[in-house]
Amino acid sequence: MKFIDEYRQGDLALMLAEQIERLTDQPLKLMEVCGGHTHTIFKYGIEDLLPRNIEMIHGPGCPVCVIPLGRVDDAISIAQQPDVIFTTFGDAMRVPGSKTSLLDAKASGADVRMVYSPLDALKIARQNPDKNVVFLGLGFETTAPSSAMTILKAAKDKVENFSVFCNHITIIPALKAMLDSPDLKLDGFVGPGHVSTVIGTSCYEFVPRDYGKPLVVTGFEPLDVLQSVFMIIKQIVEGRAEIENQYTRVVTREGNKLALEVLFEVFEPRDYFEWRGLGSIAHSGMRLRSKYADFDAELKFRVPGLRIADPKACQCGEILKGVKKPWECKVFGTACTPETPIGSCMVSSEGACAAYYNFGRLSKIAERSSAN
Amino acid sequence: MSKLFSPTPLFERVERARRKKHKFRDTQITLAHGSGGRAMHELVEGLFLEYLRNPLLEELEDQAVFEIAATATGVVGSGNNGHAQIRMAFTTDSYVVDPIFFPGGDIGKLAVNGTVNDLAMSGARPLYLSAGFILEEGFPIADLRQILESMRDAAGEAGVAVVTGDTKVVQKGSADKVFINTSGIGVIESPVHVSSSGAQIGDKVILSGTVGDHGTTIMIARGELELETDIESDTAPLNGLVQAMVDEAGKALAFDAIHCLRDPTRGGVATTLNEIASSSEVCIELDEDLIPVREEAKGACEILGLDPLYVANEGKLIAIVAPEIAERLVKRMKENRYGRDTCLIGEVKSEPRGIVALRTGFGGTRIVDMLVGEQLPRIC
Numbered sequence: 001m002k003f004i005d006e007y008r009q010g011d012l013a014l015m016l017a018e019q020i021e022r023l024t025d026q027p028l029k030l031m032e033v034c035g036g037h038t039h040t041i042f043k044y045g046i047e048d049l050l051p052r053n054i055e056m057i058h059g060p061g062c063p064v065c066v067i068p069l070g071r072v073d074d075a076i077s078i079a080q081q082p083d084v085i086f087t088t089f090g091d092a093m094r095v096p097g098s099k100t101s102l103l104d105a106k107a108s109g110a111d112v113r114m115v116y117s118p119l120d121a122l123k124i125a126r127q128n129p130d131k132n133v134v135f136l137g138l139g140f141e142t143t144a145p146s147s148a149m150t151i152l153k154a155a156k157d158k159v160e161n162f163s164v165f166c167n168h169i170t171i172i173p174a175l176k177a178m179l180d181s182p183d184l185k186l187d188g189f190v191g192p193g194h195v196s197t198v199i200g201t202s203c204y205e206f207v208p209r210d211y212g213k214p215l216v217v218t219g220f221e222p223l224d225v226l227q228s229v230f231m232i233i234k235q236i237v238e239g240r241a242e243i244e245n246q247y248t249r250v251v252t253r254e255g256n257k258l259a260l261e262v263l264f265e266v267f268e269p270r271d272y273f274e275w276r277g278l279g280s281i282a283h284s285g286m287r288l289r290s291k292y293a294d295f296d297a298e299l300k301f302r303v304p305g306l307r308i309a310d311p312k313a314c315q316c317g318e319i320l321k322g323v324k325k326p327w328e329c330k331v332f333g334t335a336c337t338p339e340t341p342i343g344s345c346m347v348s349s350e351g352a353c354a355a356y357y358n359f360g361r362l363s364k365i366a367e368r369s370s371a372n
Numbered sequence: 373m374s375k376l377f378s379p380t381p382l383f384e385r386v387e388r389a390r391r392k393k394h395k396f397r398d399t400q401i402t403l404a405h406g407s408g409g410r411a412m413h414e415l416v417e418g419l420f421l422e423y424l425r426n427p428l429l430e431e432l433e434d435q436a437v438f439e440i441a442a443t444a445t446g447v448v449g450s451g452n453n454g455h456a457q458i459r460m461a462f463t464t465d466s467y468v469v470d471p472i473f474f475p476g477g478d479i480g481k482l483a484v485n486g487t488v489n490d491l492a493m494s495g496a497r498p499l500y501l502s503a504g505f506i507l508e509e510g511f512p513i514a515d516l517r518q519i520l521e522s523m524r525d526a527a528g529e530a531g532v533a534v535v536t537g538d539t540k541v542v543q544k545g546s547a548d549k550v551f552i553n554t555s556g557i558g559v560i561e562s563p564v565h566v567s568s569s570g571a572q573i574g575d576k577v578i579l580s581g582t583v584g585d586h587g588t589t590i591m592i593a594r595g596e597l598e599l600e601t602d603i604e605s606d607t608a609p610l611n612g613l614v615q616a617m618v619d620e621a622g623k624a625l626a627f628d629a630i631h632c633l634r635d636p637t638r639g640g641v642a643t644t645l646n647e648i649a650s651s652s653e654v655c656i657e658l659d660e661d662l663i664p665v666r667e668e669a670k671g672a673c674e675i676l677g678l679d680p681l682y683v684a685n686e687g688k689l690i691a692i693v694a695p696e697i698a699e700r701l702v703k704r705m706k707e708n709r710y711g712r713d714t715c716l717i718g719e720v721k722s723e724p725r726g727i728v729a730l731r732t733g734f735g736g737t738r739i740v741d742m743l744v745g746e747q748l749p750r751i752c
Contacts, residue, residue, distance in 0.1 A: 001667060001670055001671060001674065004674065008733060008734055009734075010733055010734050010735045013734050013735050014735055017735075042738060043732070043738065044732045044734040044736050044738075045732045045734065045735070045736015045737045045738045046734070046736055047736070048735070048736040048737055049734075049735055049736055103402050103403070103404065104400070104402060106402070106403075107400050107401060107402040107403070108400065116596060116597065116676075120596070222734045332386075333385060333386030333389055333390075334385065334386070334389040335389075337389070337390075339410055339411065339414075357386070357741075358738075358739060358741045
């Protein structure tokens with residue numbers, strides 16, 4: 001496939017891996033923030049190619065993984081109300097709330113439909129004027145602009161039976177919270193790719209400036225990730241800590257101005273938003289501005305809005321921060337599996353635990369665990 | 373490679389938990405129970421088998437194979453020593469595909485080919501089919517006519533006859549347009565013995581062509597994606613291809629060299645190979661670069677974040693065969709119109725048991741696990 005195969009060449013990967021090995025033998029921990037990177041790392045077996053002194057920590061950038069139990073319960077409660085068609089991206093269907101998932105709610109009779117875009121949800125709303133169509137807004141600045149655009153379109157066309165249950169989150173406050181965490185020991189970041197197409201690279205400048213860590217904005221193909229690892233380690237070896245952009249084919253320093261304007265027009269930051277495993281983080285969530293209150297499902301429907309603590313056995317928080325490895329969690333692979341996830345890191349294929357479980361059980365990672 | 377695959381304490385712990393028989397605890401049917409992945413296995417083993425258990429069903433193959441004895445006074449059930457034994461295969465399958473018409477075929481063609489293939493995968497020559505129709509009130513006769521034409525043509529090509537049937541009509545909304553069930557019976561005339569538990573260490577894995585064509589076609593035909601491609605369903609009868617393989621094995625005096633035969637339908641190549649790895653207690657090692665995927669299927673899967681290895685096929689087979697005969701079979705299969713792109717995609721190793729491992733084209737390794745439920749598109 002043109003424009004894809006070029007980024008998946010095994011021979012180039014081997015060359016890059018050798019260059020990385022030649023740079024240093026000092027042990028280094030790098031975090032990839034994005035769930036998409038975690039998926040790439042496991043799908044292509046990149047950890048097999050990296051020298052043993054380089055350890056990848058899988059960060060909190062999987063929006064499906066960090067949605068707290070209480071919010072999933074709220075979504076299910078909306079879906080179960082009469083005359084509601086509840087629409088969502090596919091992988092949010094299986095996320096467990098405190099008791100059930102949207103998939104279970106669907107089986108029990110709720111009208112839950114998978115869509116590929118919020119615009120599809122708006123289309124369903126137009127086709128079903130006697131129903132209330134709700135879209136589960138989920139994700140970072142990557143998916144938030146499409147929710148915002150859809151709300152603008154609904155407002156313009158006066159599609160009054162459409163609303164969004166907004167769980168959009170922003171990456172920068174979460175990154176700051178992680179960096180402020182005293183138990184975090186990281187040497188550098190594989191920076192978000194798709195988020196950065198929207199927010200640009202300049203907003204990461206606090207990472208090297210205030211925390212002295214390099215961050216390289218990275219694409220999602222396997223060669224992108226390897227090249228980025230090379231760039232981060234090169235910075236460390238040369239004593240630099242800077243923002244670099246590996247993903248220049250789509251990411252600019254300023255980001256996508258149009259998308260940012262739309263985000264600002266429709267959303268405002270919440271005072272606090274809860275992240276599964278990480279707890280409450282100030283200004284990390286988005287909600288609809290009062291101007292668009294008619295399209296806010298949280299106002300339109302009565303939701304329980306309960307805060308539900310993560311299960312005790314679950315160590316998602318430590319895993320998201322990279323303090324613990326998935327297999328160091330007592331329930332990993334035994335009580336907590338992709339079929340019966342306890343923690344949300346096991347739900348989405350981009351979650352660190354599910355990725356280890358599905359793709360990585362065999363490889364070097366496991367070898368390391370036995371060595372540790 | 374072997375270094376990477378050394379079992380470790382972590383791996384052992386997880387594998388132990390995986391092998392433990394789970395008690396079936398689900399309280400209602402969800403779509404995951406029908407998706408061919410682990411949820412469906414648990415439903416079949418934890419519920420259906422619980423109530424309907426018998427030695428033939430326990431095999432959990434796509435068809436039951438049994439022997440009947442022909443006597444002067446007629447045909448009696450198995451166990452009658454001293455009489456000529458006939459080996460038979462019997463199978464059933466229901467078809468609920470949406471849309472009912474799609475590029476490359478329709479629900480009727482699928483219903484005939486699917487059951488023909490389930491019979492063929494035991495090495496049987498398919499003989500007779502039944503067809504049961506559940507029709508929704510209001511369904512156009514013109515559409516039914518078109519479906520029946522396809523069934524007639526497909527049966528003709530496969531050399532089978534639909535000899536019995538049933539029709540039910542349900543109220544509008546109680547079914548979606550048309551559902552078809554077909555059962556089939558066939559006779560196994562050669563001394564081949566294939567089974568999902570037959571894979572042996574050192575065996576080669578043969579795949580009869582590109583993967584993911586049918587599933588991708590259906591996803592695109594549903595029109596939700598607004599993609600336009602030339603891709604078509606691969607639905608086809610594979611009994612001719614299997615016959616060619618059996619002939620070739622016979623010529624080599626090695627009927628017993630064909631160990632497993634499966635058509636990787638729902639759940640795709642990944643699910644089928646997982647079932648074989650688990651039943652045979654072996655590791656199946658695949659080479660990603662050797663698995664043929666059409667550009668269009670690759671592209672559609674790329675957009676959706678799906679893996680073609682898990683996407684359904686309706687005209688492909690996987691054979692696990694002794695290494696001595698592998699090349700010879702591939703050559704013969706390539707001569708068949710439904711096996712032109714046949715190739716070797718991997719081999720059977722001893723450890724770690726029950727696992728399908730993939731050498732990625734990028735130079736790494738990963739496990740190809742059984743799907744939990746439906747493959748869902750990823751958010752970003």
